[in-house]
Amino acid sequence: MTDTLRTAPSTELLTDDPTWWRQAAVYQIYPRSFADSNGDGIGDLPGITAKVPYLTQLGVDAVWLSPFYPSALADGGYDVDDYRDVDPKIGTLAQFDEMIDALHAAGIRVIADLVPNHSSDRHVWFQEALAAPAGSPARARYIFRDGLGDGGELPPSDWTSIFGGPAWTRVADGQWYLHSFASEQPDWDWDNPEVREDFLTTLRFWSDRGVDGFRVDVAHGLAKSLPEVLPSKAELDALPKADGDHPLWDRDEVHEIYASWREVFDEYDPPRIAVAEAWVEPSRRARYASASGLGQAFNFDLLEADFDATQFHDIITYNLDAAEASGSSTTWVFSNHDVVRHATRYGLPALDGRDVKQGAEWLLSGGTSPEVDVETGLRRARAASLFMLGLPGSAYVYQGEELGLPEVADIPADERQDPSFFRNPGVDIGRDGCRVPLPWACEGSSFGFGPGDAHLPQPSWFGEYSVEAEDADPASTLALYRAALAARRDLQTDETxxxxxxxxxxxxxxxxxxxxxxxxxxxxxxxxxxxxxxxxxxxxxxxxxxxxxxxxxxxxxxxxxxxxxxxxxxxxx
The missing domain is CATH 2.60.40 (Immunoglobulin-like)
Incomplete structure (x- = not known):
């Protein structure tokens, strides 16, 4: 793992307010789809640096960078080869330093995505585990089990991964390893002190480079307790997930891990911050957001709601009360790199409590059925976003939503990249449609994303939503976000x-x-x-x-x- 020290620390100082995050407007950048500086079709760190003036004019307080680490992209960068380096396809550590200096000089803080539930199967420690025998210290960093059957030819259980298919993969000597997601993403064993210590090193590595905080991926999955005889999938699915004792998810012990992280965060002035991606019962979010833990947790309740006054009122009231009780501030979000963009969702029929989430039916049809009402979707998205930006708490804005960008549904199968599409054919179309590279110009091979083509195909209508098209239009969605974020800074007072x-x-x-x-x-x-x-x-x-x-x-x-x-x-x- 790379441990190169920062040789030129930033001399630009932001305010030392330790509460800056409580009502911050945070802009999520999916680096590979934001801006491409060299024409290879992949967004990169110099591309982000070049767009700092755009981010400044937009008026955000911080950016959250989705993974930028070395990766085979088995899961869009969430399969991390090395937690303390930059993927050479999108930059270098020196370019990371240049980017963070430019953002800090503009008064914009930086939140880095951290992926602690699993590594890539190319990670040096996993490669070491594959080369080591069963029962070795190298394998103890991950979750290996002997198989069932006379020769161990059956997996330790019939569990399925989040992306579909079995949750266990067999290695050459016959043992099996657990992966909650893709087979290229083996789960860490967080009972192992080496794993715990190495992540503390990673937190300090990026904090020393000037990173102001961390978004913690799958924050509710780190602590696991697997009995010798594993339950079946049916038995596992029937277990309650809100009592802190589920074998895989939201265990109480996970907060011991985050307490040790908090000690590292508090070594810095101002303290580093973190926000948990924890898909847990609303009543369980408070512990992730506690001052002795990560400090804040994502609230996805509005993201999952219809455009409905009663739902919005009840969700907002509940989460503001919960934030006050925990001492944290709540978060609000409508779109991100995992869901159908809300400008499209709001143009589809209401969910009305159905289990199908985020426009899955519409995506599977290639965007043809049910028919999306584009004008209604955008009108509602603009209204919901303005309403949300007026709320107390942190507002998270996903790249492109400030343009009113719709979802791209009709990506050819041979050009899709998301592993969930390949592992669940006909069931899950994947998340590529919200990750299509941004349009910066009205025309061009990639609408200004870069000098060449983009790594995912952009539709012909993308230019209508480009920054160039909206920049000078006072009625554009971009103008709305700029005006709202500027007014928000002037108007924000307490969190009531x-x-x-x-x-x-x-x-x-x-x-x-x-x-x-x-x-x-x-x-x-x-x-x-x-x-x-x-x-x-x-x-x-x-x-x-x-x-x-x-x-x-x-x-x-x-x-x-x-x-x-x-x-x-x-x-x-």
């Missing part, structure tokens, strides 16, 4: 809000933040008269008779001071 009643309308939400900052969203299709909300006479872009002023709106207000259906606005009274 007060819900205000909306008589006779169960499809309208209205809250006020300290300082008289009102946020209103119409989830239905009928307009609402702002006079009925005590904000009467408001019209876009100016003060009104009662002192209210429209600060930002996701769509134009009527001359009569009505907020149209599926539209949100910020007003100051």
């Amino acid at each position: 809000l007060e819900w205000l009643p909306v008589d006779g309308r169960d499809d309208v939400l209205h809250f006020v933040r300290p300082g008289g900052w009102h946020v209103v969203c119409v989830f239905g299709t009928e307009p609402v008269d702002l006079a009925a909300l005590g904000l009467g006479g408001a019209a876009s872009g100016g003060a009104v008779s009662d002192g209210a002023e429209v600060l930002v709106a996701s769509g134009p207000l009527s001359d009569a001071g009505q907020l149209p259906g599926e539209t949100a606005a910020w007003l100051r009274a």
Whole structure:
């Protein structure tokens, strides 16, 4: 593993506020699809550095970098060969230093993605394990088991991986190793002190280079307790996941690991921060977000909700109460590298409680059935995003959502890359559609992504959503995000809000933040008269008779001071 020291530490200093993360706007960059500087079709670190002015103008407080480590890309970079180096296809450690210096000089902090549940099968320690005998210290860093059957030819259990197919793979001498995800991603054994110590080294390595925090992948999966006789898949699936005693997920012992990480975070000034990707019961998130642990945890509740006022109200209320009880701040997110973009989701029929999530039916049809209403999807996405950016807590924005970018559904099978597509044919189309490289220009072989073609095919209509097309348009989604993020910085105060009643309308939400900052969203299709909300006479872009002023709106207000259906606005009274 690479341990090259940073030879030129950044001299640019950000504020030393240890609470900067509590209400930060964080922009997620999927490096391989953000900007390509050298024309090889893959986004890279110099590409990110070149776009720092864009990020500055957008107005974000931090960027979260999805994995940039050496990887065979069996899972989009989440199969890590070396935790303390940069994939040569996207840069070098020196270029990483240049990028972080440029971001810090612009006042933008950096959050690195950390993947501690599993490594790549090309990791030096896994290669050492393959070359070592059963029962050796090298194998003890991972989870190896003897097989069942007379000759051990059967896997230790019938478990399936998250990506489909068996969760065990056999090695040359007959033993099997556990992989919760792809076979190229063997699970670490976190009972092993060498594994624990090596990750502490990794945390210090990147923190010493100036990284301000970490997003922790599969944070609920590290601690495992496998009995000698493993349960069947049916028995495993029937076990409760909310009591801290499941063999694989969300075990109480995982918080002992994060307590040791917190000691490392607190060695720095300001302390490094972390946010857990923990798909656990809402009541279990608080421990990941505790001050003695990671400090914050992703809340995916709005991401999983329909565009519905009651769902939004209940989710927001629950999570703000939970954050107050834990001492953390909550997080809000609609899109990321794993789900269908919300500009498309909101143009599809409501889930209405169905188990099919994130537009899976639509994706499997190649984007043809059910028919997506593009205009409705974008209108709702703009309203939901503006409403969310007005909430207390951290806001996570996925690259391209500031352009209103839709999902790309019709990627040819021979050009797809996501392992879930290949492991679950006809069942899971994969996540490539939200990872298509960004359009920066109206035209060109990759719409300005780079000098050559992009590593995933971009549709012909991508230029309509490009930065170039939206940059000078005051009505564009890009202009909306810029205005909202600028106003958000000026308006943010404490982490509270007060819900205000909306008589006779169960499809309208209205809250006020300290300082008289009102946020209103119409989830239905009928307009609402702002006079009925005590904000009467408001019209876009100016003060009104009662002192209210429209600060930002996701769509134009009527001359009569009505907020149209599926539209949100910020007003100051």
